[in-house]
Amino acid sequence: MTTNYEIPENITKLLSTYKRNQDSYNELIRNGGYLPPNQELLIDAITALSMRKNILLKGPTGAGKTKFAETLSSLFQQPMFNVNCSVDLDAESLLGFKTLAYEGDKQVIDFVPGPVINAMQHGTFLYIDEINMAKPETLPLINGVLDYRRTITNPFTNEIVTANEGFNVIAAINEGYVGTVPLNEALKNRFVVIEIPYIEGEQLKQLIETNTQLKDRKTIDLFVKLSSDLIQAVYQGKVAEDAASIRALLDACDLSTFIPARRAIQRAIIDKLDEDREREFVLNLTETLF
Template sequence: MVFDIIEHLQIRPELKESILEFRKQYPVEPQFQSRIPVPSNIYYGTDIWERAVTALLCGKNILLVGHKATGKNIFAENLAAAFARPRWDVSFHVNMDAASLIGMDTFKKQEVIFRPGPICCAAQHGGFAVLDEINMAKNEALAVLHGTLDFRRSIDVPGYERIDLHPATRFIATMNYGYAGTKELNEALVSRFVVIRMPMISQEHLILLLQDHYPTLKTEGAKELAAVYLDLQKKCENAQISSRAMDLRGLLDGVALMEKGLNVQDALDMGITNKTFDPYEQTLIQDTIRGRISKKMKPEDLFEEKCGSRRKEFA
């Protein structure tokens, strides 16, 4: 399905051919086939696709930078699916250290053996390692990536032999702005990535996303829901409300509740409004929603068929 989307976005034909050649050149071992993602969400944006695909084909690692709800993790998953690579996810947090990334000693059959971590597994088997929220990582954890990400393309495991990266291995890092616990990335680390700034989703692409998830959603209904989200986005940009309301997952969750027959206003409150706990901000969000969505609107007004219809799946 990812290739259908690439054709729809009119990505350059030579890039598509190069992806197919890459897949033929680097087949995946049978035991890791299950790690190749099958995305249920598709990222829309021809320019971003072309930039990322070109970088990966050139052997580069990618840093996806952008605000909340710009589709960074969805896009990382889509890229792994398009290149048919097994994916290893690394979510950085305060307790993530070098051993968690590379691996550590463990006991098996009364022997001490090395249990590889996600970075080593991706390195050995030609996987795509997705480094989520990399600007939340401790310096100790990031230091082990320097030799992995630069021209050396190797990992020195203390007490064991050096691991050279499989030629298909790539690293895709993501980072948000302004979250609690984030920090500026080390200049040496940033220099090992090519950086793609992820734009906010457009109304056209948001409508496509909503109708991809919910095929029975009427076009007019999708337009109204997209307009609500973009109105909230403008208020967030103008510092009238916090970024808590900028929750694309929340909007999709709300539409799922509507599809099951829940009142439209209640569904949007559960998916979006209640994500903030400040009463004044909740009132601003509700006013924005009610400015677009009438209290009289019913779920059946938004969908072509009876609510509870089966969600479309991507394969």
């Protein structure tokens, strides 16, 4: 027996609008937007957000998770409030804080909303970066924001805040880094997970052409080959993910328009690595190619 699945009308409209506006999306890419490795990655993210589901972008450092979130924000024409997680993240960093203000000559206590409250009240996107850097006891504060309720009781004002139409949540995670903690199941279950792989081959070449000042095709091809070799080295456990960061590679491409490519790679990639053996490995690759 075959089951036919109907795509909800609002998603059909959104996806058809995306296809009709392919030129607009291409313009967004030319202006620094995220170039996905495949069409499905973009469509799946659009679909989830259209259904008001939270998405968790999971992938190696420098693969473009933040840039993808910014691109989705632009496609939905929604501003985006940001939370940068760390071990110091607390309720005030998420929700806001009280401060002294004046009404005429009278001193009053005023509440300044933080990124979560702002995004909910304005009906815009909320981006939570490196969500697994936060202390496990902090994020449960926003569990009600991340599920069907879309509400929170502001502990500073006792006001119940309900998210306005258009509110969406995108989070990003880097796994296995110092200072990160595993997400608890209650939090993870509030997200649809989208794996963000490294960009390679022709797509990386296009990204370099549209997002850096490097225009020499031969040099671009060499940087694409370097990136491919570094990604394989990461998979083989020879170097840390930092070595294959696409962000760092783009920095090296930019620098190489003014200084020799080998020195550009040294500054943008090699000198960031912690271990001597990793630095030596990347240096040998660089000298072989350049």
